[in-house]
Amino acid sequence: MHAAATDAPSAALRTLLRSLGQIVLQPNAFTGACLLAAWWVAEPRLACAALMGAVAANVSAMLAGCRDDDTRAGLHGFNGALAGLAAFSFIRDAATATAVAILAATATAWLVGPWSRWLRARGLSCLSSPYLIVTWCWLPMITSGAQPVSLASLHSPGLTQWSGGVLAGFAQTGFGSGALAGWLVLTGIAAASCRHALWALGGATLASAAHVLLGATPHSFDAGLLGFNGALTALALIDCGVVPMLGGVAVSIVLQAAAAHFGWPAMAAPFVLATWCVQWVRHRVMRGAIADGSAQSMESARPVTAPVTRTN
Template sequence: MSSALHSDAALGYQIRSFARAIGQIVLQRNAATGALLFLAVLAASPRLACGLLIGTLTGNVISVILDDADAPAFRDDLYGFNGALAALAAFAFIGDTSQAAAVAIVAAMGATFLAHKLMRVLARHALPTFSSPAIIVTWCWLPLFADRGDTGAIPPVAAGIVAMLQAAFAGLAPITFATGALAGGLIALGLFASRPSQAGWALAGSALGATLHGLGGASDVVVLSGACGFNAALAALACAPLGRRYALAGIVAAVLIERLMDCLGIAALTAPFVLASWAMIVVRRRMSGASGASKQGESHVVHPHA
């Protein structure tokens, strides 16, 4: 009986760890957040949901090889989410399912290995890795295999207050390569489950990011579809612990970087959020001059105790 209970407890822990790894996609080590993110992707595309599971599982398996069980990155479930993002990108941009699955597994392995290396390098500068490993790996294979994207279709959207509210929610969906206000709403609910303020910052970032993109020349159709909010939303989540002004500056910086990358013809993915967040961490550290400020960059986790 005791061995059965121990086995059930171990299984339960593994499931929670798996869900927390998915939650780290939106910077939350929270099992409920991860479960709702999975539902968000499933609601948008069962195909993408398979990619999410493949990537997270691959990342978690590789992490057992790379690190000790008591290592901080392992305990905080920081390996699986980059594998998840790398696999999601494969399923989003490769039409053939068999080819997408093969690329997803290799990309998830590569992103996890790279995360292990980058964590050590960036730790010297007290900077979190965020999604940089998944971005780098995706940039490597994208010119070779990409033929289309599930996230590329933008349906016509009528203007109005309701449409703007829907766009703020829909702006969270592309974080997981999904689309639509339903997927975005489930992601917002997942953030709310971790901490209500996280959902508030994400939605505010999405709305402000879409507005800035609109002022920068993006069409109303693109803005109202929610395609412009995800980098700003992530920047808001990452920079909010630094202070309100840094969160707002991070949102603006993410939008400017995204606009520049679009002009240069570079697939931005979540690189604008990563670069903007790193910049805000460095600026905060230099502005404060306090050793404690650097600790903000030591962990990817915004809400580590949920």
């Protein structure tokens, strides 16, 4: 009886932490704890927002009858956590941000099921698209319209500034900031998989370098806004091979640069869209290969008839 009583809170805590870890595509409780520490270092209200959103989404997923295995893996909670983080990042009033965070997180939990099924039928992953859809629904109500980003040049950052900007990109995967917070996030990824951490670091570095060459602002680089989509894209496509992964990172760079030029609040949309592009191409190629294989099998299975000899 005592073991059952203590196992339930422990399982709930692991589910909550895995929900946070899934923000960087790692279903790992220690990764989630590292992200929670990163938010606390960057800004304590972000840690509260992530916990609030993840709890609201997980409870809503249970009420919606979602699969327990998916919930325990954190697949329903991480979009809620991101929805909560977005609310507290864009809304300064705590009461309004809390209300929006809970409602938005709940909406993501109800959206994930049908939306992921629709995407899966087309060979695409859900990723963080539910929180993006929900956030874009309420964001125009509290903003007067974003202005295009200034394209002042960033001149050759030094080694310290460079490493700080790249690490800060990992903090931006969850709306955080600062090199220390980014280092905690990278540590959490490495705890789940050193291979994933190395490729994520490569994706963040590549994306940051490309945006610097494209003329990004110094503030954007120091805040880590240039590398986080590249890191997430590398993590999402790491099992597809090096070439598809690099192609996805390149697409995310182009999409983020376009969004910055027009002043669109893209957030993690470049990562999601770039990953979808690669997944769609792979899905089409695989379907074509299966169709060709089926045609060849039918051809080889066709019975061979012996020629008929006619005699007069």
